Each structure stands twice: as structure tokens, then as C-alpha cells.
Amino acid sequence: MNGEKIKRQPCITVMVFLLLLFGLTVATLCKPSAAFSETENRVLAQMPKIKAEEIRNGEFETDYEEYLTDQFPFRDRWIGLKTSIERLLFKRESKDIYFARDGYFVEKHTGSYATQMAERNVAALAEFAGRYTEQFGAEHISVMVVPNAVDILQDKLPPYASSGGGDDYLAQIADVLPEGVWFDAASVLRRHTDEEIYYHTDHHWKTLAAFYVYQEWAKARGCLVPEWADYMIQTVTDSFEGTVQSKLGIQTAGDTIELFIPVKETAYQVYKESTGESENSLYDYEALNTKDKYAVYFGGNDPFMQISTEADSGRKILVIKDSYANCFIPFMLGEFQQIDVLDLRYTNRKVSELIETGGYTDLLVLYNVSGFAEDMSITKLTN
Amino acid sequence: MVFSSLLFLFRFLPAVLLVYYIVPHALRNFVLLIFSLIFYAWGEPVYIILMLVSIFISYTGGILIDCFTKMGRRKAAGITMIISCIVSLSMLAFFKYSDFVIETANNLTGAGIAMLQIALPIGISFYTFQTISYTIDVYRGEAAVQKNLISFGAYVSMFPQLIAGPIVQYKTIDTQLRTRKETMEQYAEGVRRFMIGLGKKVLLANNAGALWDTIQTMNYSDVPVLTAWMGLTAYTFQIYFDFSAYSDMAVGLGHMFGFRFPENFNYPYLSKSITEFWRRWHISLGTWFREYVYIPLGGNRVNKWKHIRNIFIVWLLTGIWHGASWNFVIWGVYYGALLLAEKFIFGKHLKKLPVVCGHIYCMFFVMLGWNLFVFEDMGQGMAFLKALFGIYGQGIGNKETVYLLYNHVFLLVLCILGSTHLPQDIGRGVCARLSGRNVMQPLVENVFYAGIFILSVAWLVDATYNPFLYFRF
Numbered sequence: 001m002n003g004e005k006i007k008r009q010p011c012i013t014v015m016v017f018l019l020l021l022f023g024l025t026v027a028t029l030c031k032p033s034a035a036f037s038e039t040e041n042r043v044l045a046q047m048p049k050i051k052a053e054e055i056r057n058g059e060f061e062t063d064y065e066e067y068l069t070d071q072f073p074f075r076d077r078w079i080g081l082k083t084s085i086e087r088l089l090f091k092r093e094s095k096d097i098y099f100a101r102d103g104y105f106v107e108k109h110t111g112s113y114a115t116q117m118a119e120r121n122v123a124a125l126a127e128f129a130g131r132y133t134e135q136f137g138a139e140h141i142s143v144m145v146v147p148n149a150v151d152i153l154q155d156k157l158p159p160y161a162s163s164g165g166g167d168d169y170l171a172q173i174a175d176v177l178p179e180g181v182w183f184d185a186a187s188v189l190r191r192h193t194d195e196e197i198y199y200h201t202d203h204h205w206k207t208l209a210a211f212y213v214y215q216e217w218a219k220a221r222g223c224l225v226p227e228w229a230d231y232m233i234q235t236v237t238d239s240f241e242g243t244v245q246s247k248l249g250i251q252t253a254g255d256t257i258e259l260f261i262p263v264k265e266t267a268y269q270v271y272k273e274s275t276g277e278s279e280n281s282l283y284d285y286e287a288l289n290t291k292d293k294y295a296v297y298f299g300g301n302d303p304f305m306q307i308s309t310e311a312d313s314g315r316k317i318l319v320i321k322d323s324y325a326n327c328f329i330p331f332m333l334g335e336f337q338q339i340d341v342l343d344l345r346y347t348n349r350k351v352s353e354l355i356e357t358g359g360y361t362d363l364l365v366l367y368n369v370s371g372f373a374e375d376m377s378i379t380k381l382t383n
Numbered sequence: 384m385v386f387s388s389l390l391f392l393f394r395f396l397p398a399v400l401l402v403y404y405i406v407p408h409a410l411r412n413f414v415l416l417i418f419s420l421i422f423y424a425w426g427e428p429v430y431i432i433l434m435l436v437s438i439f440i441s442y443t444g445g446i447l448i449d450c451f452t453k454m455g456r457r458k459a460a461g462i463t464m465i466i467s468c469i470v471s472l473s474m475l476a477f478f479k480y481s482d483f484v485i486e487t488a489n490n491l492t493g494a495g496i497a498m499l500q501i502a503l504p505i506g507i508s509f510y511t512f513q514t515i516s517y518t519i520d521v522y523r524g525e526a527a528v529q530k531n532l533i534s535f536g537a538y539v540s541m542f543p544q545l546i547a548g549p550i551v552q553y554k555t556i557d558t559q560l561r562t563r564k565e566t567m568e569q570y571a572e573g574v575r576r577f578m579i580g581l582g583k584k585v586l587l588a589n590n591a592g593a594l595w596d597t598i599q600t601m602n603y604s605d606v607p608v609l610t611a612w613m614g615l616t617a618y619t620f621q622i623y624f625d626f627s628a629y630s631d632m633a634v635g636l637g638h639m640f641g642f643r644f645p646e647n648f649n650y651p652y653l654s655k656s657i658t659e660f661w662r663r664w665h666i667s668l669g670t671w672f673r674e675y676v677y678i679p680l681g682g683n684r685v686n687k688w689k690h691i692r693n694i695f696i697v698w699l700l701t702g703i704w705h706g707a708s709w710n711f712v713i714w715g716v717y718y719g720a721l722l723l724a725e726k727f728i729f730g731k732h733l734k735k736l737p738v739v740c741g742h743i744y745c746m747f748f749v750m751l752g753w754n755l756f757v758f759e760d761m762g763q764g765m766a767f768l769k770a771l772f773g774i775y776g777q778g779i780g781n782k783e784t785v786y787l788l789y790n791h792v793f794l795l796v797l798c799i800l801g802s803t804h805l806p807q808d809i810g811r812g813v814c815a816r817l818s819g820r821n822v823m824q825p826l827v828e829n830v831f832y833a834g835i836f837i838l839s840v841a842w843l844v845d846a847t848y849n850p851f852l853y854f855r856f
Contacts, residue, residue: 021393
């Protein structure tokens with residue numbers, strides 16, 4: 001009897017092990033390969049083709065491992081499990097994302113600014129601004145690099161957590177620009193830290209933040225300053241789970257996206273180079289049914305857009321930007337007659353040629369700070 | 384291929400287990416050989432030739448030595464043994480140390496010889512030492528000759544211990560290679576051991592490594608004392624849990640195939656002296672050097688000066704075995720000097736002090752040793768050393784120290800506990816309490832091991848950080 005009991009126990013241990021091992025193995029073999037991960041917003045690795053040459057040089061092996069990891073069943077759940085346990089065990093960050101107060105998930109961006117690219121981008125921007133300040137005059141060229149949540153929501157960060165280093169980088173940028181070109185978005189945002197100016201689960205700023213900053217920017221640039229009463233605020237979703245949430249894989253409360261719709265209706269045309277067609281809406285409401293709901297603004301980043309408005313100021317502006325600008329541009333419609341929007345990441349247009357032939361009166365460079373530091377395409381500014 | 388990967392867990396391991404247990408006993412060594420070669424070839428298929436050459440040289444060496452010995456030609460046997468060892472060592476030297484020698488020569492003479500840029504074949508330091516031990520043992524008559532090429536090949540290439548040890552001397556598994564019986568008890572023991580190893584590597588070592596990486600990449604002249612020590616502590620745990628986890632997984636996998644490999648670690652951080660530390664750390668390497676270098680040189684049965692010479696030779700070699708770089712040489716000599724000092728100067732005084740003094744003394748020097756070990760660039764090592772002793776005047780700690788500490792307090796406590804007998808004692812205590820309960824005991828035990836497995840998979844799926852420290856060896 002006793003002998004039997006001793007025998008039974010190892011049996012159970014082995015069975016549990018084999019069940020886990022073979023169960024998960026079978027699951028990985030049976031799961032059909034997904035082409036794209038909505039949560040991570042990226043193309044997933046596929047089963048690599050077997051070629052003798054690639055096996056020999058190790059490429060196949062590397063690709064196969066990547067494929068196995070990317071296509072692992074319930075990938076998000078496993079990552080979520082890890083994040084949840086880390087949170088339980090006093091960790092106030094995971095994957096360089098702070099678990100901040102009030103349900104904010106805030107990316108740290110440590111290391112973004114100490115790179116050669118970060119240095120090079122500042123130099124390129126300085127050269128660009130120097131060149132066109134002469135041509136346009138300081139009051140018609142504006143550089144705005146918007147800080148990220150980690151730089152602004154410092155009160156919400158975990159105790160003793162350090163804040164990225166975006167501030168120093170912004171100061172570095174402001175330093176090298178010609179007099180009057182820099183616009184300090186950080187100090188505007190700092191006055192509103194108790195409001196919802198950043199998404200809880202995404203790396204972008206909220207429309208509200210863009211509104212406050214636009215007000216100050218318009219004031220500084222001698223444009224018409226919009227007021228609250230000029231807009232109707234529409235909450236178009238309350239289930240936005242952004243890029244930061246995707247990295248953590250955990251369930252979070254959804255974010256809301258607010259659109260500021262002008263009370264006074266105006267007509268405009270948006271020409272998008274990607275489709276070659278003109279539309280008469282700034283917003284792509286279809287995007288609200290997908291994971292990347294921030295794409296509600298213009299349907300995401302287009303290489304080049306041309307917005308024609310009814311404004312009769314005679315001002316034509318070129319905005320060179322990243323996605324932070326997407327919720328800022330709608331506020332510009334009342335002021336500028338034509339707004340050209342260039343996203344250097346997706347285009348090979350020569351900036352100098354565009355400016356030469358575009359007949360612009362104004363230039364605006366608008367990026368977020370970590371994005372700017374890490375963006376490989378910034379050097380195209382001087383092309 | 385490394386054990387702590389999805390590829391190993393969900394492709395290689397199930398395949399090898401399945402095939403191994405389907406085929407009849409007579410073919411099992413062959414299955415191990417084939418799978419081990421696949422394991423080895425994964426990612427670097429070219430080096431499989433090197434492995435086969437290694438196997439062939441020591442295999443023929445062994446047979447020749449045996450023949451000569453039986454013919455009474457002891458001298459010829461000796462020469463064969465020496466040739467076989469020299470060939471094996473030359474391969475190791477060429478693949479591991481060429482660039483190091485060239486670089487040193489360039490630095491000394493300014494010759495500017497081009498480096499060979501050879502990628503180090505994985506595990507070469509481990510399997511070369513195994514083949515050498517085999518030929519020497521056959522010569523000494525301590526091991527029986529293995530005439531079956533497949534069994535011998537399986538021994539040399541045996542995937543569980545191929546890439547990170549333990550260094551298994553042929554004589555210890557000779558009979559297991561010829562006849563072994565896989566039992567359910569041993570299999571279960573293997574499962575438990577493997578799970579523990581997996582958890583140690585993925586959950587403790589990798590996370591400690593991530594903390595070390597955070598601190599290692601700081602600008603050392605800004606690092607306050609406590610942060611520096613936290614970093615070194617993290618590395619101290621990373622290297623122990625990483626290395627001993629590989630040994631655990633190796634031993635565990637061995638059990639699954641019916642082998643019993645020697646233990647490689649015995650709670651080294653509980654040591655009270657450096658001498659004791661090296662009896663508990665990487666035991667199979669220490670054993671190897673003792674049996675094949677130290678004792679043949681005369682060990683301690685010679686006059687004092689030769690004894691000291693012997694110790695330095697062994698530690699110089701131990702250092703250089705760990706990597707082709709000067710910091711490893713110095714690290715080896717550092718331990719040689721500490722061991723000598725314990726032997727001849729303060730060892731007896733140390734024993735009279737309270738136990739806690741011994742622990743503190745030992746860990747202090749072990750950690751400083753890791754500082755030497757981890758920085759190949761010794762300028763960086765010196766800079767970090769200065770941070771450890773507050774020479775930059777950055778004070779005791781800062782905001783970041785507090786943040787890092789409370790974020791990792793759980794990990795560090797787990798690592799401290801994991802370096803002691805405590806988890807094992809608790810486990811045994813719980814089992815003893817529950818023994819006799821038909822449901823509770825297996826439930827608690829298996830939930831524990833399955834839990835480790837599931838957590839490890841979660842960490843691996845997410846793996847942005849899963850380094851393999853032993854590519855250098």
C-alpha cells in the first residue's frame with residue numbers, strides 16, 4: 001500500500017509536466033498564423049521558408065524563433081499575466097512604462113535623448129530653422145516640440161521615479177533655435193496638469209491639451225484665439241486602448257477621445273496624397289471601430305495632405321510633423337487658407353523644393369519630444 | 384539553442400522526449416546523439432564539423448591508448464594521450480584565444496596584425512575538457528575505453544550539459560551510457576529539478592540581470608554608493624542563478640533520460656571563506672583542474688614554493704578558461720592570491736571569528752571578484768569600483784536609489800532566500816506535513832512546479848531580456 005503511494009506521486013508530477021509541455025506544443029502547432037497583431041499594431045513574423053543557404057548561415061534559425069514567439073498562442077494573455085504579477089510585487093514599472101497614479105500608464109523614454117541620433121536631429125532642426133528664419137522672418141516660423149506625459153505628469157509618477165529627461169532635451173533644442181522661433185508648449189501644459197491632457201493608455205496628448213496649446217500659440221503668433229464657446233465637444237469613444245496598453249497586455253479602463261467640433265460650420269477640403277482623393281472631413285470615424293482609434297484624426301498619418309479652407313487671411317502654412325500634430329491641426333482651420341501637412345517619415349519629397357514652390361507664408365514644425373529624438377527622418381528637414 | 388527559450392521548450396524538448404521513449408533501449412544513445420547534434424547545430428551549423436572532429440579524435444585516442452596499454456606499450460599509450468590532448472587543446476586555443484593573442488601582441492608591439500574574428504563555438508570549453516578527461520582517464524586506467532562511437536558521441540555532445548556544464552567526467556557516467564534504466568521516480572525528479580532551474584533562470588537571473596543592466600548603463604561618476612552596490616548585488620545574483628540554473632536544468636534533463644550528472648553548485652553564497660566558496664561554486668570545473676592539473680603538478684605534496692606555483696598555475700588557467708580577455712586572467716590570479724592568503728596567513732584566524740564575519744568577508748571579496756569578472760574593459764571596471772567606494776562623491780544614495788530599491792525589493796529578497804537552504808527546507812517541511820494526505824500533497828507540489836513553468840513561459844513570451852552568459856566559455 002505504502003509502495004503504491006510512493007509510485008503514484010512521481011506519476012502525477014510527470015503527467016502534469018507532459019500535459020503542459022505537449023499541450024502547449026500542440027497549441028502552437030495548431031494555431032493558424034496571424035498576419036497582423038492589432039494590439040501591438042505590427043506585422044507578425046511568419047514561418048520562414050526553408051533554404052539550405054539560410055540554414056547554414058543561421059538566418060533561418062533566427063527567423064524561426066521569431067516566428068514561434070510572435071505566433072505563440074494567447075500571446076497577449078501571457079504578457080498580461082507577467083505585467084499583472086509584476087504589479088502585485090511592488091514593481092511600479094514594466095517595460096519602461098510607469099504604473100502611475102490615477103490609472104495612467106506613462107512611458108519613461110529613458111535613453112531616448114542620450115543618443116547620437118538625438119544630437120543629430122537637434123542640429124538638423126537648428127540648420128533648418130536658421131535657413132528659413134532669414135527667408136520667412138521669425139514671426140512666421142515656429143518650432144514646437146511637445147513634451148510627453150512623463151515630463152508633464154510628474155506628480156502622478158510613482159514615488160521617487162525620475163522623469164525621462166525630455167525637459168533637458170527641450171531646453172537643448174530651444175537653445176539652438178533663432179530668437180522667437182521656439183514655442184514653449186511645456187509651460188502651457190504644466191498649468192493644466194490636473195486636467196486630462198494625456199491619454200491614460202496611449203503615448204499621445206489629448207485634444208484638450210492641443211486646444212490649450214493652440215490658444216497660446218495663436219496668441220503668440222497673432223492669430224485669432226479660439227474660445228471654449230467656439231466648440232462643441234464630442235466624445236466619440238470611451239474604449240480606446242492605446243499603444244502603451246498594448247505593450248503591457250493587461251486590461252485597462254478605456255480612454256475617451258474627444259473631438260472639438262466648431263459650432264460655426266465651415267467648409268473645407270482635405271486632399272490626401274496616399275489616396276490621391278479629396279475628402280470633406282478631418283475625421284475618419286471608421287477608425288473608431290479598430291484598435292488604433294487615434295487614427296480618427298485624418299485616418300492616421302498621411303505622407304502629405306493639403307487642406308483648403310474658407311479662411312480669407314491669405315496665409316498658407318506648411319506643417320512638418322508627427323502624429324502629435326494630428327489633433328492640433330483641426331484648430332488651425334479658422335486661421336489659415338491653406339494648410340499643407342508633411343510627414344517626413346512617410347515621404348521622400350524634398351523639403352526645400354516644397355517650400356520653394358509652395359508659396360507659403362508660414363512654417364510650423366510640430367513633434368513630440370521622444371518621437372523627435374528617435375525619428376530617423378528628421379535629417380530630411382535639411383534636404 | 385538555450386534551454387530558456389520557447390524553441391527549446393515547445394519544439395526541441397517534446398520532440399526528443401517523444402522519440403527517445405518510443406525507440407527501443409538499444410537506439411536511445413543514438414537518438415541522444417542525433418538530437419544533441421541538432422541542438423548544437425542550431426544557429427551555427429558549421430561548427431558541427433568541429434564537434435565531430437572532437438569526438439573522433441578523442442574516440443580514436445581512447446582506443447589507441449587502450450590497445451597500447453594492453454600490448455604493454457605504456458610509453459606509446461602516454462604519447463597518444465598527450466597528442467590527443469594537445470590536438471583538443473589546440474582547437475580550443477585556436478577558436479577561443481587567437482584574437483586575444485593577436486590583440487595582446489598588437490598592443491605590445493604595435494604590429495597591427497588583423498584579427499581573425501572567429502565566432503566562439505558554443506560550449507567548446509566544456510566539451511574539450513570532457514574529451515581531455517576521457518583520454519587521460521583511459522590512460523590512467525580510471526575509465527574503461529568506449530568502443531561504441533555512438534555512445535561516445537552521445538557522451539561528448541550530450542545536449543543537457545553541452546553548453547554550460549556541468550563538466551561530466553567520462554568515468555562517472557560510463558556505466559550509465561552502457562546500461563541505464565529510466566524510471567518514473569527519476570523522471571519526476573528530473574521534472575522538478577528542471578522546473579526549478581527554469582524558474583531560477585527566467586524569473587530570478589533574467590530579472591536580476593535587467594536591474595544590473597539598468598545600473599551598468601549609468602554614467603558611473605553620477606552613481607551613488609548604494610546604487611552601485613545594488614547593481615553589483617544584482618549581477619552577483621544574476622551570474623549565480625543563471626549559471627546554477629543551467630546546471631539544474633542539465634541535471635534535471637539528465638534525469639529524464641536516466642542519467643545522473645554530478646552536482647555543480649552547493650549554495651556557494653553561504654560560504655564563510657574563499658576556499659569554501661570554490662568548493663561550492665562550479666564544482667565540476669574545480670574538480671577537473673584538481674585532477675588534471677593541480678595533482679599532476681604535485682599538488683600540496685611538494686615544497687612550499689612549488690605548492691604556491693601550483694596554485695597560481697591552476698588559478699591562472701581557471702581565469703583564462705572563463706574568457707579570452709585580461710580581466711579574466713586577473714580575476715583568476717585574484718582568487719589564487721586570496722586562496723593562498725587564506726591558506727598561509729589568515730585562514731586559521733578567520734575560523735576563530737564569529738560566523739557572520741566569515742560570511743561578510745567572503746561575499747565582499749566574491750562581489751569584488753564579480754566586478755573584475757563582468758567588466759572586460761578594465762577602465763570601466765575601475766570606474767565602477769570607484770563608484771562602489773564613493774570616490775566620485777555622489778553620496779550614499781539618491782532618489783533613484785530609493786526607486787530602484789523598492790521596485791526590486793521583492794526580487795532581491797527572493798534572490799537572497801534562493802541562495803540559501805531555506806526554500807528547500809520549507810518545501811520539505813510542507814511535504815512532511817502533508818505526507819500521507821492523498822490529495823493535498825500532490826496538489827500543493829504540482830501546483831508549485833506547474834506555476835513556475837507557467838510563469839516562466841509568460842516571461843519568455845514577453846522576453847525582451849533573456850541573455851545567455853556562457854557564449855564566452
